[in-house]
Amino acid sequence: MKEITxxxxxxxxxxxxREGIRAGHRKQILMAPTGAGKTEIASYMxxxxxxxxxxxxxxxxxxxxxxxxxxxxxxxGIPHGVIQSGHWRTRLHERVQVCSAQTLERRGFPAxxxxxxxxxxxxxxxxxxxxxERTNAVVIGLTATPFTKxxxxxxxxxxxxxxxxxxxARQFLVPLKMYAAKTINTEGMKVVAGEWADKEIxxxxxxxxxxxxxxxxxxxxxxxxxxxxxIVFSAxxxxxxxxxKRFRDAGFNFQQISYRDADDDxxxxxxxxxxxxxxxxHGLVSCEVFTKGFxxxxxxxxxSARPYRKSLSSHIQQMGRVMRASPGKEFALWLDHAGNxxxxxxxxEEIFQNGMDELDDGKLESKVRKxxxxxxxxxxxxxxxxxxxxxxxxxxxxxxxxxxxxxVEQLPGEMVExxxxxxxxxxxxxxxxxxxxxLKSYANEHGYQSGWVAHKYQEKFGVWPNDPRVKSxxxxxxxxxxxxxxxxxxxxxxxxxxxx
Numbered sequence: 001m002k003e004i005t006x007x008x009x010x011x012x013x014x015x016x017x018r019e020g021i022r023a024g025h026r027k028q029i030l031m032a033p034t035g036a037g038k039t040e041i042a043s044y045m046x047x048x049x050x051x052x053x054x055x056x057x058x059x060x061x062x063x064x065x066x067x068x069x070x071x072x073x074x075x076x077g078i079p080h081g082v083i084q085s086g087h088w089r090t091r092l093h094e095r096v097q098v099c100s101a102q103t104l105e106r107r108g109f110p111a112x113x114x115x116x117x118x119x120x121x122x123x124x125x126x127x128x129x130x131x132x133e134r135t136n137a138v139v140i141g142l143t144a145t146p147f148t149k150x151x152x153x154x155x156x157x158x159x160x161x162x163x164x165x166x167x168x169a170r171q172f173l174v175p176l177k178m179y180a181a182k183t184i185n186t187e188g189m190k191v192v193a194g195e196w197a198d199k200e201i202x203x204x205x206x207x208x209x210x211x212x213x214x215x216x217x218x219x220x221x222x223x224x225x226x227x228x229x230x231i232v233f234s235a236x237x238x239x240x241x242x243x244x245k246r247f248r249d250a251g252f253n254f255q256q257i258s259y260r261d262a263d264d265d266x267x268x269x270x271x272x273x274x275x276x277x278x279x280x281x282h283g284l285v286s287c288e289v290f291t292k293g294f295x296x297x298x299x300x301x302x303x304s305a306r307p308y309r310k311s312l313s314s315h316i317q318q319m320g321r322v323m324r325a326s327p328g329k330e331f332a333l334w335l336d337h338a339g340n341x342x343x344x345x346x347x348x349e350e351i352f353q354n355g356m357d358e359l360d361d362g363k364l365e366s367k368v369r370k371x372x373x374x375x376x377x378x379x380x381x382x383x384x385x386x387x388x389x390x391x392x393x394x395x396x397x398x399x400x401x402x403x404x405x406x407x408v409e410q411l412p413g414e415m416v417e418x419x420x421x422x423x424x425x426x427x428x429x430x431x432x433x434x435x436x437x438x439l440k441s442y443a444n445e446h447g448y449q450s451g452w453v454a455h456k457y458q459e460k461f462g463v464w465p466n467d468p469r470v471k472s473x474x475x476x477x478x479x480x481x482x483x484x485x486x487x488x489x490x491x492x493x494x495x496x497x498x499x500x
Contacts, residue, residue: 001077004044006037007172009162013041016159017140027132027139029121029146031160031356034320035173038142039072042117045140046096047078054095054114061101061123063264064271068295069098069119083107101128113137121155122148122313129154144320145313149362158359164323164352169474173323176334177396179219179385180377182211183339184235186307194310194366198236205235205305206242212305212337213246220301222397223333227252228300229274230283233318233338235306240285243305247283254283288314297326300333307338312347312364315340319348341387342372345380349430354469432457436465437476442486444475459489 006014013030020028032038042058049056060066066084073080073096081091084100105127114137118128121141132139132154141155167173184204190197212232220228232254234240240256247254255274261267274281275296286294287306302322308314322332334341347364380387386397394401439453457465465471 002075004040004047004076006040006044009166010037010041010044012161013159014044016161017045020157020159021138025157026136027141027155028157028159029141029143029151029155029359031143031146031158032162033164033167033173034144034317035324036144036162036167038119038144039069042119042140042142043072043076043078045115046073046080046117047076049115050078050095055110055112056096056115056117057099057104057110057113058097058117058119059099059101059104059128060119061125062120063100064268064294065119066098066100067268073098101125104128104131109135115140117142122146122151124148124150124154145316146356146359147313147362147365149366152359152361155359158356160355160357163355165474168323172325174325174329174331176319176323177223177331178334178341178387179215179336179397180339180341180381180387181215181335181337181385182208183337184208184305184307186339186371191309194368196307196309201306202236202239205239208337209239209242209246212243212303212335213250215335215337216247216301216303217250219333219335224300227282228333229279229296229298230254230301230303231294231296231299231321232283232285232303233306234285234287237287239305240287243285252282253280254285255281256285256287258287294321295324297324298329299324300329301335302332303335304338304340308340308343309368310365312344312351312367315344316348316351339371342377342381343369345372345387350469353433354472432461432465432470433473434476434479435460435482436470436473438478438482440473440475441478442482445478456486456489460485 013032017028017030030038030041032041046056046058058069060069063084066082066087070080070082070089078096079094080089080096080098081094082089082098083092084098084103085106105125109131113135116132116135116137116139118132118139118141120143122143122145129150139155141151146158164173168175184201184207186196186204189200189204192198216230217227220226220230232240232243234243234256237256237258237260240258244254244256255270257267257270270281270284273279274284277298283301299322302318304315304318306314319334322334336342347369382388382395382397382400384395384398384400386395388395436453436457439456442448443450443453454465457470
C-alpha cells in the first residue's frame with residue numbers, strides 16, 4: 001500500500017475545493033492539465049470520505065477508466081467496490097464505489113451518497129447531468145478542458161490552480177516537439193453537427209496514410225534514433241485499420257483499439273502489453289478512444305490524423321496523452337497530419353499559459369477556427385515542418401537559423417535565406433510573452449530586481465507589463481537578439497549619462 005503524498009498545487013486544489021464547499025458551492029469543477037494528478041487529488045479526498053464513514057461515487061464513462069481508477073485506489077489501499085455490468089468487484093457494501101456512467105444510467109443513481117466525483121466532466125451525459133442537478137451531494141467535476149456548453153449552468157465554481165506551462169517548467173510534464181506534416185485536405189468537406197463528416201475525413205485520410213508512416217519513420221529516427229512507443233489518433237475505424245496495415249507492412253507492430261471492440265479481455269491484454277517498458281507493440285491506433293483518461297507515461301510520440309473544426313478540448317486532450325513525464329523522457333514528439341496545431345494555436349497558447357478563471361459556457365468549443373494564411377504558417381513553421389516557439393532562434397528540428405521572421409539554412413561557410421525578406425507585422429502576445437520570459441532569465445543571471453524587468457519591457461513596448469498574460473510568464477530562453485538589444489540600451493544610457 002502506498003501513502004498518498006500530494007504536490008503543493010494538488011494540496012492547494014483540495015483546499016480551494018474545501019473553501020468552495022464552505023462557501024456553499026455544492027457543484028464545482030476542478031480544472032487541471034492532463035498529467036497534473038486529478039485522480040491523486042480525488043483519491044486523497046476519497047480516503048478522507050471513507051475515514052469519515054461517508055459514501056462517495058467516482059463516475060467514469062469508459063470501461064478502461066473503471067479498471068484504471070480501481071487499480072489506483074488499490075495502490076493507495078482505499079477499500080472500494082465497482083458498479084459496472086459483469087465486473088468481478090461488485091461490493092455494494094463499500095462506502096466508495098467506482099462507477100460506469102452507463103451502468104448507473106441503466107440501474108439508477110443511488111440516493112444515499114455524500115460526495116460524487118465526475119471524471120472527464122466536460123463530457124456532459126444527459127442522464128448524469130440530470131442526476132447532478134437534483135442531488136444534494138457535493139459534486140466535483142474533473143477535467144483538463146471545461147469548455148463544454150452548459151457547464152456554467154450545472155457547476156457554480158471553477159477551481160484552477162496550475163497550468164500546462166507551469167507543470168512543464170517544473171518538469172511534471174514534458175514539452176512537445178511539434179511538426180505540421182502533410183495534412184488531410186479539408187477544403188469543401190461536408191459538415192455534420194459542427195464537425196467534418198466522418199466518411200469524408202476517412203476518404204481523404206486514406207490518401208495520406210503512406211505519408212503518415214513515412215513521416216513517423218523519418219522523425220523518430222531523427223529525434224530518437226529509431227521507433228518509439230506511439231499513439232495514433234485516426235480519423236475513423238477504417239482509417240485506423242489501414243494505418244495499422246501500412247505500419248505492419250513497413251515492419252512495425254501497430255494495434256488498433258476502437259469502440260467496435262467486442263472482446264474487452266482482448267482489448268485489456270493489448271493495452272497491458274503496450275504498458276510494458278519493453279512492449280512488443282510499437283504503437284496503438286485509436287479512433288476517439290484514447291482522447292481522454294489513457295495513462296501510459298512512456299509514450300514518446302503522438303500522431304494526430306483527425307481534423308477538428310471546433311473541438312479544442314479533443315485537440316488538447318490528445319496532446320496531453322503524450323506529455324506525461326517518465327524517467328529519461330525529456331520531450332515528446334507530436335506529428336500533426338490533421339492541421340489542428342495551426343488551427344487551434346492561439347487558443348492552445350492561451351490555455352497552456354493561463355488556464356481559465358471561469359466557466360465560459362461553451363464559447364471556446366463552439367467557435368469555428370479559420371484556416372491559417374500562408375503568411376501565418378511561414379511565421380512559425382520551418383520548411384521541415386517544425387513549429388517553432390517565438391523564443392526559438394533556430395529550428396530544433398533541422399537547425400535552420402531564424403533571422404527575425406524569416407529562416408536561413410546554416411551550411412558550412414554560407415547562409416542561405418529560405419523565405420525572403422521578413423514581413424512587417426504587429427506585435428503579438430507571443431512576442432510579448434517571449435520577451436518577458438527572456439528578461440526574467442536575464443535578470444536572474446545578472447542579479448537584477450523585478451523592477452529592471454518591468455522597465456525594460458516598458459522601454460520595448462511602451463506599456464508596463466500589467467496584463468496577467470505577461471506577468472505570469474515563467475523565465476525562458478534569452479535570445480541573442482534580446483542580448484544585443486539589452487547591450488545597445490545600456491550603451492545608449494551610458495552615452496546619455498556622459499553627455500549630461
